[in-house]
Amino acid sequence: xxxxxxxxxxxxxxxxxxxxxxxxxxxxxxxxxxxxxxxxxxxxxxxxxxxxxxxxxxxxxxxxxxxxxxxxxxxxxxxxxxxxxxxxxxxxxxxxxxxxxxxxxxxxxxxxxx
Numbered sequence: 001x002x003x004x005x006x007x008x009x010x011x012x013x014x015x016x017x018x019x020x021x022x023x024x025x026x027x028x029x030x031x032x033x034x035x036x037x038x039x040x041x042x043x044x045x046x047x048x049x050x051x052x053x054x055x056x057x058x059x060x061x062x063x064x065x066x067x068x069x070x071x072x073x074x075x076x077x078x079x080x081x082x083x084x085x086x087x088x089x090x091x092x093x094x095x096x097x098x099x100x101x102x103x104x105x106x107x108x109x110x111x112x113x114x
Contacts, residue, residue, distance in 0.1 A: 007060045010036055012067030014093060021058045022085050029058050039068060046070050054105045059086035062098055072097045076105040 006018040007029055021029055030038075038061075039046065047069040053062040056075040059082075065073050075098060077083050083102050090098050101108065 007058055008032060009060070009064055009067050011039065012064070012069065014063060014067035017067075017093065019058060019060055019063060019089050020085065021060075022081060024057075024079060024081060026079075027057050027082065030061060035061065035064055039064060043068075050074075052076070054109070056086060056100075057082055059089060059098075059100075062086075063089065063093065063095065066095055066097055070097070072099070074099045074101065076101050076103055076108055078102070078104050 005021050007021055009015055009017045009019065010032060021027070046065060048071045049065075051062065051065045051070050051073040053059070053065070053073055053075045056062060056077040059075055062073040062075050075086060077086065077100065080102065083100055086100055090100070
């Protein structure tokens with residue numbers, strides 16, 4: 001069994017902060033290289049944006065968005081253990097601009113007609 005690990009916030013007000021990630025079989029955290037590429041694409045759009053993080057897992061993308069001045073992020077996650085970990089991290093970082101929803105993302109999106 002792999003031990004728990006950490007992910008690093010790349011930029012913004014939480015730059016270089018470590019996010020604990022619990023060992024979950026189906027969790028595949030986004031690598032720093034992919035996060036950096038994604039946020040380089042979104043750089044001019046992220047400030048003051050309302051974001052949706054589907055299949056949130058560790059919550060690292062949502063926290064990265066908040067770190068880079070997104071206005072608000074809604075996280076969708078089905079795994080209760082991951083939700084508890086995200087809540088722990090959000091509380092530790094004192095982030096209030098995040099809403100965590102325990103749900104099946106595909107059903108949630110269908111219900112919202114998105």
